[in-house]
Amino acid sequence: MASSRPEWDGLSDQQVVLLARSGKETAYRELIRRYERPVFALLFRMVRDRELAEDLAQETFVKALNAIESYRPEFKFSSWIFKIGNNAAIDHLRRRELDTLSLDGSPHAETPEAMQATALQIGARQESPLDTVEAKELGGAIEAAIGSLRPEYRSCILLRHVEGRPYEEIAEILNLPLGTVKTYIHRARNELRQALAHLKE
Amino acid sequence: MTRPPGTHLSPEEIDSWLSGTLAQDWQQHLDQCQACLERARTEREIVDGIAALPLISPAAGFSDRVMAAVAIPDPFAIRSLQATQRRLFATRKSMALAASLTLLLLGSMAGSIAWSLTHQETLANIGTWLQSQGGQVAWLSLRGLASNLIEQPWYGGIRSLLDNPMQLALGSALASSVYLGGLLILRRLLALPTQQVAHAGM
Structure with a gap:
């Protein structure tokens, strides 16, 4: 690559996108460099399979970069790429119908009774020996607990607390009302608190 | 609160x-x-x-794998398009000129379509008139060509040749053998080589 790093570091995502649109290959590579890790990390924690996460990340970047002309610079590039990645992961999980029953009941439950009726008790999930070993460390326990969340909660909690995205941006990425995003994050944290309670004892 | x-x-x-x-x-x-x-x-x-969850990265070469499936737009085509756009929208005058030309083009297209739809009889008459005029022009041209031919100095010689059947047959045979000879020479010149040509490195 002919370009040097400091040259790119001074440019915003929008400026790099403009260079990519003018046919500069190094600008495409710079966008990949900036977002390959966060997008891959999000997808890996969504699908919990390295190879699959890599395929989905590749699909995400190819889709985004081939449609770079349709990106609107008034929105954050990060929101756009996370949206494409999250949609790819959710579509895949829906197709695979993973075991993602919420500990707190359906996210669409309106009343406490409805939530109780659709709730799943902690311990109902069959843990493999591998899961048990993984859960011995806090990080592993958190990874496993996040993996047991329903996909919508998982996206919200990862974008909020791993990527540090504000609620408004998460709402934009997931195409959800702001209030729903807050509810999902609170419910996800509640589920994680219950799932990790045994570590405190 | x-x-x-x-x-x-x-x-x-x-x-x-x-x-x-x-x-x-x-x-x-x-x-x-x-x-x-x-x-x-x-x-x-x-x-x-x-x-505090660990940062994780895709396997090495991820960027290359993505780039292999990305179609990068041709910079020359983009630059030409941008230059044209810049020229068109450089000044108010050029913008107005471009807008006027576009309007004129679209207006004339719409006008001609509308006129054709409302004046189909006139169009049919014009077609008939053009056909008859065309026929007359073709006939006059043929006549002019024939009279011009008759006035040529060599016309008399050819005419006398036509009057004598023996001379006509001789002339025709001579012309035919010259034509056939020419064809044979041409064929020989254009014939493809039939021998295999050895290629280096094979």
Whole structure:
């Protein structure tokens, strides 16, 4: 690559996108460099399979970069790429119908009774020996607990607390009302608190 | 937001506490309420634990694999298009000129379509007139060509040749053999080589 790093570091995502649109290959590579890790990390924690996460990340970047002309610079590039990645992961999980029953009941439950009726008790999930070993460390326990969340909660909690995205941006990425995003994050944290309670004892 | 008496921290207040923006009266409550403090601390532990999850990267060569499937636009085509756009929209005058030309083109197209639809009889008459005129022009041209031919000095010689059948047959045979000879020479010149040609390195 002919370009040097400091040259790119001074440019915003929008400026790099403009260079990519003018046919500069190094600008495409710079966008990949900036977002390959966060997008891959999000997808890996969504699908919990390295190879699959890599395929989905590749699909995400190819889709985004081939449609770079349709990106609107008034929105954050990060929101756009996370949206494409999250949609790819959710579509895949829906197709695979993973075991993602919420500990707190359906996210669409309106009343406490409805939530109780659709709730799943902690311990109902069959843990493999591998899961048990993984859960011995806090990080592993958190990874496993996040993996047991329903996909919508998982996206919200990862974008909020791993990527540090504000609620408004998460709402934009997931195409959800702001209030729903807050509810999902609170419910996800509640589920994680219950799932990790045994570590405190 | 002021705290109603006897209430505990809601998830929103815990969010505010986590981000360090909890209101003063809620903070006072938190200092005195063991249940709320414990809940808030647990949430902080979870949030800190999530934020401390290891960074993970895709396998080496990810960028190359993505780029292999990305179609990069041709810079020359983009530059030409941009230059044309810049030239068109450089000044008010050029923009107005471009707009006028576009309007003129679209207007004339729409006008001709509308006129054709409303004047089909006239169009048919014009077609008939053009056909008859064309026929006349073709006939006059043929006549002009024939009279011009008759006035040529060599016309008399050819005419006398036609009057004598023997001379005509001789002339025809001579012309035919010259034509056939020419064809044979041409064929020989254009014939493809039939021998195999050896290629280097094979």
